[in-house]
Amino acid sequence: xxxxxxxxxxxxxxxxxxxxxxxxxxxxxxxxxxxxxxxxxxxxxxxxxxxxxxxxxxxxxxxxxxxxxxxxxxxxxxxxxxxxxxxxxxxxxxxxxxxxxxxxxxxxxxxxxxxxxxxxxxxxxxxxxxxxxxxxxxxxxxxxxxxxxxxxxxxxxxxxxxxxxxxxxxxxxxxxxxxxxxxxxxxxxxxxxxxxxxxxxxxxxxxxxxxxxxxxxxxxxxxxxx
Amino acid sequence: xxxxxxxxxxxxxxxxxxxxxxxxxxxxxxxxxxxxxxxxxxxxxxxxxxxxxxxxxxxxxxxxxxxxxxxxxxxxxxxxxxxxxxxxxxxxxxxxxxxxxxxxxxxxxxxxxxxxxxxxxxxxxxxxxxxxxxxxxxxxxxxxxxxxxxxxxxxxxxxxxxxxxxxxxxxxxxxxxxxxxxxxxxxxxxxxxxxxxxxxxxxxxxxxxxxxxxxxxxxxxxxxxxxxxxxxxxxxxxxxxxxxxx
Ligand code: SF4
Ligand code: FES
Numbered sequence: 001x002x003x004x005x006x007x008x009x010x011x012x013x014x015x016x017x018x019x020x021x022x023x024x025x026x027x028x029x030x031x032x033x034x035x036x037x038x039x040x041x042x043x044x045x046x047x048x049x050x051x052x053x054x055x056x057x058x059x060x061x062x063x064x065x066x067x068x069x070x071x072x073x074x075x076x077x078x079x080x081x082x083x084x085x086x087x088x089x090x091x092x093x094x095x096x097x098x099x100x101x102x103x104x105x106x107x108x109x110x111x112x113x114x115x116x117x118x119x120x121x122x123x124x125x126x127x128x129x130x131x132x133x134x135x136x137x138x139x140x141x142x143x144x145x146x147x148x149x150x151x152x153x154x155x156x157x158x159x160x161x162x163x164x165x166x167x168x169x170x171x172x173x174x175x176x177x178x179x180x181x182x183x184x185x186x187x188x189x190x191x192x193x194x195x196x197x198x199x200x201x202x203x204x205x206x207x208x209x210x211x212x213x214x215x216x217x218x219x220x221x222x223x224x225x226x
Numbered sequence: 227x228x229x230x231x232x233x234x235x236x237x238x239x240x241x242x243x244x245x246x247x248x249x250x251x252x253x254x255x256x257x258x259x260x261x262x263x264x265x266x267x268x269x270x271x272x273x274x275x276x277x278x279x280x281x282x283x284x285x286x287x288x289x290x291x292x293x294x295x296x297x298x299x300x301x302x303x304x305x306x307x308x309x310x311x312x313x314x315x316x317x318x319x320x321x322x323x324x325x326x327x328x329x330x331x332x333x334x335x336x337x338x339x340x341x342x343x344x345x346x347x348x349x350x351x352x353x354x355x356x357x358x359x360x361x362x363x364x365x366x367x368x369x370x371x372x373x374x375x376x377x378x379x380x381x382x383x384x385x386x387x388x389x390x391x392x393x394x395x396x397x398x399x400x401x402x403x404x405x406x407x408x409x410x411x412x413x414x415x416x417x418x419x420x421x422x423x424x425x426x427x428x429x430x431x432x433x434x435x436x437x438x439x440x441x442x443x444x445x446x447x448x449x450x451x452x453x454x455x456x457x458x459x460x461x462x463x464x465x466x467x468x469x470x471x472x
Contacts, residue, residue, distance in 0.1 A: 007469045011398075011438045012428055012462055082438050086396035089437030091330040093395075095232075095245065096323040098297030098448075100393060106442040107395050185441040191463025193456050 014078060019189035021075040022182055026208065028068055033215045040222055045152020050141055053148040056131070076117045083110030105181040112178040119171040126164075130154055159223035168220045172213035179209035227252055227318040231265065233277055234325045239333050239341075245323075254314035258301065259284060259291060261313055278337040286310040286450065289385030292392070293338055294325040299389035299448045307387065307450040327392035331399070331435045342388050344434040345402060349386075351430035352423035353406045359415050368414050381409035383451040390445035390453070396437035401445035403431045404461035405453045411464065421468035428465050 007013045035055070038048040055061055105112065130136055131149055139150040158164050183205030187193075192201065229250050236243030250268065252261040259281050266276035282290035291308040295301035301311045316322065324338060332340040382405075390401035407424050410416030416423075439458065446455050 003469055006429070007466075010428060010465075011432050011436075012465045013469075015438060015440075015462070016466065082440075086398070086437040086440070089330050089397035089435060090328065090395060091397065092328050094294060094297045094325055094328055096297035096325075098294075098299075098393075100298065100444045100447045102442050102444045102447060106440065107444075109440055181441075188441045188455070188459050189462055191459050191466065193459030 019186040021071045023186045052151045105177040115174045159220045165220040172217040176213040230321040232323045258311040284309040289387035299392040329397035352426040378412035381405045393444040393448035398439040399436040400439040404457035408457045
């Protein structure tokens, strides 16, 4: 059993956990974004509310979502621990900071990640928590034949406020930087770094880091403009 | 050329240390270390305590020289050790800041000299081949693909200077350790003990207090031998495989 504990407590083992959870969270970003695009349908939220009902009442999805919360926590807590440990391992920093040409994002993953965690809390407090606490009005769903929670109402209400819209755009900017380094880095940690595949993975990573946050940012922007 | 040097001075590992400013006259043909020799002669003439700095071969092969020059380990040039850096890459009137390698696993001994024995202990943990390889065999009796041989040789050019650790914002020693792991493990004689080697060397690296790699890549940028980041990925791969294997 010792091999298992040392696997996950060694520096490389913890890297592996960061990589696997991070890449899983990337896949979640895609699913969540595709679902959220229903907010843009212009149908006063009929499709979106049905979708929200399905996501909160279908057992397999409920199970996966608990896995997801766990992954976010593991990724965040371990990330913060590693950042603190790395600061300690570095000790004193240089009086004059050199110009090593590496990406800014790669050196600030801890900071970016902490901001994203804060964003997730605010975001969940805005929507998820309000839904769980029954603070939303009910609306009749034609297709389901019964009343469901009107999450769309809350989303539309939130994105009337320019402050919230700007906060969401900043949140996506932070996410973009985090992904800019994180996506490719996750694969390197898994041991994938070679001339054949790395250029492809890195290109996909960079596109992912730009397209996904833009997709998310479009939702509050379009809502606000409507 | 007239230069202003801001040099880190520190009595011993316990002292707190601070920057001292010096004026020095150098010529552009001097190496960086020769320029420091001139500085030390000046200091000695004035009955001062010379600046302690590490050096040995002065031809870029031993890995002893170790100065962070203007925030960059081994100075501004790519693929160059401090001893091979010449003053022609600086301008008359420049102010140059010189600091020791910074990492908790490399404590300062004095001024610009750091203790890099943590690297030695990583090597002692597995950076060798202990299987009996017998007498010297015929040159080509063990076929090795050219690419593999080159890859191994590239990794073997690591001189163990520690600039990778010094450059890393996390104080991680992954580039060094992975270079050593790759250089032996890519060849048939080294393959035999590779699983054991990877696990032992990574464990020792962790125990010595080096930080955790986050794939920033600053190590590769500052490495005087331009050791490739592919070695790090290879070590990740081999470490996980070695751990999982029954
Ligand atoms: S990997 Fe490069 S920087 Fe690190 S010890 Fe070896 S030669 Fe020096
Ligand atoms: S003194 Fe030997 S490499 Fe610089």
